[in-house]
Amino acid sequence: MSGRDMSGREAILGKLRVAAGGGSADAARQEAVEKRLARPPRGLIPARGQLEGEARIALFCQMAEAVTATVARVRKADDVPRAVTHYLRARNLAPRVRMGADRRLKAMNWSAQKSLEIGHGPAAPQDEVGVSHAFAGVAETGTVALVSGKDNPTTVNFVPENHIIIVDAKDIAGDLESVISRLRRKYGRGEMPRVLNLVTGPSRSGDIEQTMLLGAHGPRALHLIVVDG
Amino acid sequence: MEVSSPQFKQKSRKALADEQLQRAMGKAKAGFIGKRRKAVDALPEFEALRSSARAIKDHTLAHLDLYLEAYERKVIASGGRVHWAETAEDACQAVLDICRAVGARTVTKGKSMITEEIALNDFLEKNDIRPVETDLGEYIIQLRGEHPSHIIGPALHLNKEQVEEDFRRVHDKLPAGRDLSQPESLLGEAREILRPQYFAADVGITGANFLVAETGTSIIVTNEGNGDLTQTLPRVHIVVASIEKVVPTLEDASQILRVLARSATGQDTSVYTTLSTGPRRPGDPDGPEEYHVVLLDNGRSSMLGTEFHEMLRCIRCGACMNHCPVYHAVGGHAYGWVYPGPMGAVLTPSLVGVEKSGHLPNASTFCGRCESVCPMQIPLPRMMRHWREREFERGLNPATQRFGLGLWAFFARRPRLYRLATSLTIPALSGLGRRTGWFRSLPLAGGWTRHHDLPAPEARTFMQQWRDRDTRKQEGGVA
Ligand code: SF4
Numbered sequence: 001m002s003g004r005d006m007s008g009r010e011a012i013l014g015k016l017r018v019a020a021g022g023g024s025a026d027a028a029r030q031e032a033v034e035k036r037l038a039r040p041p042r043g044l045i046p047a048r049g050q051l052e053g054e055a056r057i058a059l060f061c062q063m064a065e066a067v068t069a070t071v072a073r074v075r076k077a078d079d080v081p082r083a084v085t086h087y088l089r090a091r092n093l094a095p096r097v098r099m100g101a102d103r104r105l106k107a108m109n110w111s112a113q114k115s116l117e118i119g120h121g122p123a124a125p126q127d128e129v130g131v132s133h134a135f136a137g138v139a140e141t142g143t144v145a146l147v148s149g150k151d152n153p154t155t156v157n158f159v160p161e162n163h164i165i166i167v168d169a170k171d172i173a174g175d176l177e178s179v180i181s182r183l184r185r186k187y188g189r190g191e192m193p194r195v196l197n198l199v200t201g202p203s204r205s206g207d208i209e210q211t212m213l214l215g216a217h218g219p220r221a222l223h224l225i226v227v228d229g
Numbered sequence: 230m231e232v233s234s235p236q237f238k239q240k241s242r243k244a245l246a247d248e249q250l251q252r253a254m255g256k257a258k259a260g261f262i263g264k265r266r267k268a269v270d271a272l273p274e275f276e277a278l279r280s281s282a283r284a285i286k287d288h289t290l291a292h293l294d295l296y297l298e299a300y301e302r303k304v305i306a307s308g309g310r311v312h313w314a315e316t317a318e319d320a321c322q323a324v325l326d327i328c329r330a331v332g333a334r335t336v337t338k339g340k341s342m343i344t345e346e347i348a349l350n351d352f353l354e355k356n357d358i359r360p361v362e363t364d365l366g367e368y369i370i371q372l373r374g375e376h377p378s379h380i381i382g383p384a385l386h387l388n389k390e391q392v393e394e395d396f397r398r399v400h401d402k403l404p405a406g407r408d409l410s411q412p413e414s415l416l417g418e419a420r421e422i423l424r425p426q427y428f429a430a431d432v433g434i435t436g437a438n439f440l441v442a443e444t445g446t447s448i449i450v451t452n453e454g455n456g457d458l459t460q461t462l463p464r465v466h467i468v469v470a471s472i473e474k475v476v477p478t479l480e481d482a483s484q485i486l487r488v489l490a491r492s493a494t495g496q497d498t499s500v501y502t503t504l505s506t507g508p509r510r511p512g513d514p515d516g517p518e519e520y521h522v523v524l525l526d527n528g529r530s531s532m533l534g535t536e537f538h539e540m541l542r543c544i545r546c547g548a549c550m551n552h553c554p555v556y557h558a559v560g561g562h563a564y565g566w567v568y569p570g571p572m573g574a575v576l577t578p579s580l581v582g583v584e585k586s587g588h589l590p591n592a593s594t595f596c597g598r599c600e601s602v603c604p605m606q607i608p609l610p611r612m613m614r615h616w617r618e619r620e621f622e623r624g625l626n627p628a629t630q631r632f633g634l635g636l637w638a639f640f641a642r643r644p645r646l647y648r649l650a651t652s653l654t655i656p657a658l659s660g661l662g663r664r665t666g667w668f669r670s671l672p673l674a675g676g677w678t679r680h681h682d683l684p685a686p687e688a689r690t691f692m693q694q695w696r697d698r699d700t701r702k703q704e705g706g707v708a
Contacts, residue, residue: 008313012472012526016294019533033295033477036288037443040478044281046274046487067500100514122515125424141498150512158457176486180479190303192444194510195461198502203454206494207366207382208389208412209253210260216365217420218454218501 037190042177049140049174056139057226060172063142067201068214069222076229077104080166081113083225084131087164088116091221098123098160099131101151105166123159130160130219136179137172137226141200144224145179148195157197163219165199169228230348230376234565234577235587244559250386254557257385261551264495265602272491282485283606286542289476290533296442296475297524303445307507309520317347320525324349324434324467327521328358331465333431339449339456340364341436342380342545343469343525345567346580349434360434361426363455365419372399378561380568381493381547386560389415423455433459433517437470438544439485440522443478445506447522450489452500460505466517468505471525473541479504485544488604492548528580536615537579542605543572549599549609555592564589571599571609578616590616 020029051059061071074083088095096117099105110118123130132152134144144165148154157163173179176198187193203218214220233240244250269275289296301311312327314320328336336353338344338360350360350371362371366383370376372395377383384392393409396418409415427433435456439448447468449456460466476482490496509516532541550556550570561569566586568576574593578586590613599609 008315008319008526011315012313012524012530013294013297015526015530016297016472016533019530020291020294029292029295032288033292033299036477037299040443040480043285043480043484044274044277046272046278048272063497067496125428143498143502148513148516149510150514153514154457154461155515158454158461176483177480180483183479190444192307192446192504192506194506194508194513194516196504197457198498198504199500200498200502201500203452203500205365205416205453207364207369207384208387208392208415210256210382210385211412213413213416215420216416216453216455217363217423217458 045175045177046140049138051139051174056174057169057172057228060137060139060142060167061224061226063139064144064201064224065142067142069142069201069224071224071226073226073228075227077107077227078109080108080225080227081110081116084164085113085116087223088129091162093129093162096127097129097131097164098127098156100153100156102133103151104133104168105131122153123155125159127156127160129162129164130156131164131166132156134165134167134171135196136182137167138174138176138179138198139172140175143176143198143200146197146199147183147193148197149193154195154197157199158218161215161219162221162223163199163202164223164225166225166227169226172226230345230351230567232566232577232581232585234581234585234589237563237565237588237592240563240565241559241592244563249388249391250560253386253388254560257379257382258551258557261495261547265492265548265551266495268491268495268497272487272497275488275491278484278487279604279606282488282544282604283542285476285481285484286605289481290473290538290541293472293475293533296477297472300440300442300445300475301524303442304507304520304522305445307445307520308510309445309507309522312521312523314523314525315527317525317527320347320469320523320527321349321352323521323523324469325353325356325358327465327467327519328353328432331431331519333358333465335359335361335426335430336432336434337361337363337427337430337459337463338367339433339435339451339459340367340383341434341469342377342567343436343471344434345377346527347469347525349469361423361430363423363427363459364451364453365416365455368419368423369395372396376562376567378569379547379550380545380572386562427458427462430459430463432465432467433461433463434467434469435460437468437474437522438489439482440470440475441477441479441482441504442475446479446504447506448482448502448504450486450499450502452494452496454501457501457503460503461516464517465519465521466505466508468520468522469525470522471527471529473529473543485604489544489546492602492604493546532579537575537612539607540572540575540579540612542607543576544605545572546604548602548604549607552598552602554594554596554598564592571613572607575609575612575616583616583620590614590620 072083095115098119135147136145202214202222203216204212204214205216206212304311312323353360362368369384378386392415435449437447438450490499508520549572553570556570564573566577574589593613595610
């Protein structure tokens, strides 16, 4: 930390401490903060997403479609490569996709799709289609959660014009808070993946005359493949 | 950005006569109000979530020093760096130092009101670094050399024909005969032009909607995806955020997110909510190698514990301006600084000084809608009144009460505004004045009723009565 940072830090924190009462009740304040950080209150969870089983998955699909994502459902993971080829054909896209080395994606039977070319690693400007595997889904809003990591490049989620995201039905939660609990279990308390992307529909902008248009800087099209089994 | 708030009245007069602006504002108003209403009606828990969101911020502000320290510890632990900036100059300098250290020539920028507040673009340009705005609205106004007229819709004041003109002027390498008549083609062109910039930039700068103390995470919320490209592709990511953006936990951020997009654009949630924690990790195939947070105070710490304390709950959703008859009438530029509308009328004097902000606190019909839609339940009208009282006490403006009345009359004379403003306030006022038929003090307008008694209005406005009379006539009732 440079000298300027240091003096700025002390000056700002000093003013905040004075405003907070000048240290008199500091132990109590400290305790309140530690308690909240150690045991985060869950807050108020809307009833909308609090469904079980098929009803929850159906809500997820319905909410995603409401924000102009398209959704396909397949029975098992091995049906995914065919569903991807099918989507590319229906959209008149070249049979080429970019994806990370996520083990769930790798375990799928891609070689059966003879004409499909797969590039691994981060996305580049010429990539037209990115394929990612979601960490979780949120039924309340039709959102998918993607985490970055050595097998999951973030660029795949934003650079290509078309984004296909695979979601396991069992990973679809009712609300974001449940996804946060799962993150905590996986990464540890107070820890996060470098990036958590919450994606709800394809990219859009309303900056010209308030008209919502799809395909601003991120993907123009978002296709979700929900794997039931 | 220079403060030109004292010219509010002159600018307003000009804005009211600007037909193009009036058309754009008419569209904006209709869009924002209806969309928010629909989203709010679809969530029965919305009001309860507002209270929850407010409680979270109140708790955070009461422990702000401690949460900032906790946040800083986590940022450092995840490999990031925190730069504390007391003033706008300190923040600009911190950004410049980081840029210089990596020899940056071009920086891309996601939408950020804080960097508008510290006038970062001007500062970088003066130091030979080219800032490129990537949010579509920000890009458009950067081409025009303007400032945002709305905190979430920077180019709200423009029509598509104006954007087309700018694109033809600036993108002069593209074929002159191309069709740019539709918003789609304008968006497509901006996308193509900006794409290589993301890859070429050395540094990406974003703001933050939240900072999370629990994890050292910064959160940005966008619809376009420009913020994500901005922070993922360059070698360095700088987050510029003010100190009141911190929340304790991820759950707390989630609570507030539920009211943010609904209040702002009427979406249940924005397209991209991105949580970033530190730089690229070992084995990561992409992402920035350096992650910096510039934490800005710029006058906020002095608001704590004052009558403007509650303004620090603001999450910059824009709902207060979207529902403000004065904002609809004059647009954002009339307010003369970065933050327009009711939140600007309170914040501008707090941040730049009441002596520089002229009559902004009077830029209100005191209809109370801003407070009724603010997701953080900020008592904006009460705070504007506080400013008026301070102005008056300090003798800054000997004509305060006269001006207050003048501005009221100025807006009341415009029938469209008058209708809007009165339909909400009159029922309340008539209740108060009933006993005597006269008020000595008008709620939320104490600055001038202190010196003027006003006749209590009838419960229905003249226009409503006129309409009712018409309806009765049609139904064959009494005239
Ligand atoms: S004052 Fe309230 S309504 Fe206005 S921008 Fe801030 S949070 Fe939104």
